Amino acid sequence: xxxxxxxxxxxxxxxxEKVFLxxxxxxxxxxxxxxxxxxxxxLRLIYFSYDVKMKEKGxxxxxxxxxxxxxxxxxxxxxxxSTNQTSMYLCASRPGQGAGEQFFGPGTRLTVL
Amino acid sequence: xxxxxxxxxxxxxQEGESSSLNCxxxxxxxxxxxxxxxxxxxxPEFLFTLYSAGEEKEKERLKATLTxxxxxxxxxxxxxxxxxxxxxxxxxxxxxxxxxxxxxxLKVLA
Numbered sequence: 001x002x003x004x005x006x007x008x009x010x011x012x013x014x015x016x017e018k019v020f021l022x023x024x025x026x027x028x029x030x031x032x033x034x035x036x037x038x039x040x041x042x043l044r045l046i047y048f049s050y051d052v053k054m055k056e057k058g059x060x061x062x063x064x065x066x067x068x069x070x071x072x073x074x075x076x077x078x079x080x081x082s083t084n085q086t087s088m089y090l091c092a093s094r095p096g097q098g099a100g101e102q103f104f105g106p107g108t109r110l111t112v113l
Numbered sequence: 114x115x116x117x118x119x120x121x122x123x124x125x126x127q128e129g130e131s132s133s134l135n136c137x138x139x140x141x142x143x144x145x146x147x148x149x150x151x152x153x154x155x156x157p158e159f160l161f162t163l164y165s166a167g168e169e170k171e172k173e174r175l176k177a178t179l180t181x182x183x184x185x186x187x188x189x190x191x192x193x194x195x196x197x198x199x200x201x202x203x204x205x206x207x208x209x210x211x212x213x214x215x216x217x218x219l220k221v222l223a
């Protein structure tokens with residue numbers, strides 16, 4: 001079974017802090033994604049990585065950056081956390097190009113005070 | 114614009130009362146349609162992938178179907194443990210992006 005893990009289930013940070021969210025997948029998947037999920041808005045794509053060191057902006061990249069130094073690990077960075085970044089953050093992966101389902105991690109509930 | 118709409122937003126069923134959830138989509142060339150189940154505070158769990166109109170997939174009490182404009186998730190004789198939010202997503206041709214609906218919150222009462 002595909003396993004996607006995220007570094008924290010719950011995180012509380014203060015405004016202005018730099019925040020790191022880590023995601024690791026164990027199935028040698030090429031593609032990895034970061035989403036945020038807010039009530040009534042569904043899942044919105046923040047960033048996508050199609051290979052090591054490769055990334056593309058999603059629909060809402062402002063205030064975020066990403067890093068993918070190794071194939072199995074995809075990090076989301078909040079450069080200076082703000083209260084409007086309080087959300088559920090979900091990481092996903094999938095094997096490679098073309099059609100196919102994504103596999104999600106358990107999520108990180110981030111609260112910015 | 115590519116779009117996914119799920120209905121109803123919320124659904125309450127008695128145990129054993131069968132029903133269907135709807136996912137309507139507009140997309141410029143469908144690459145795949147995906148159903149997920151999400152429990153509160155957890156990540157979505159993959160259920161089904163459908164690729165072309167007329168395709169059907171089944172798993173226990175769930176059956177997913179696909180037409181050119183919509184997909185249905187049929188739940189037969191549901192149990193309380195089927196209570197969750199069900200998400201639908203589509204992937205359009207020529208893109209890596211997935212467009213998600215806002216989900217249907219299903220509550221099955223014992």
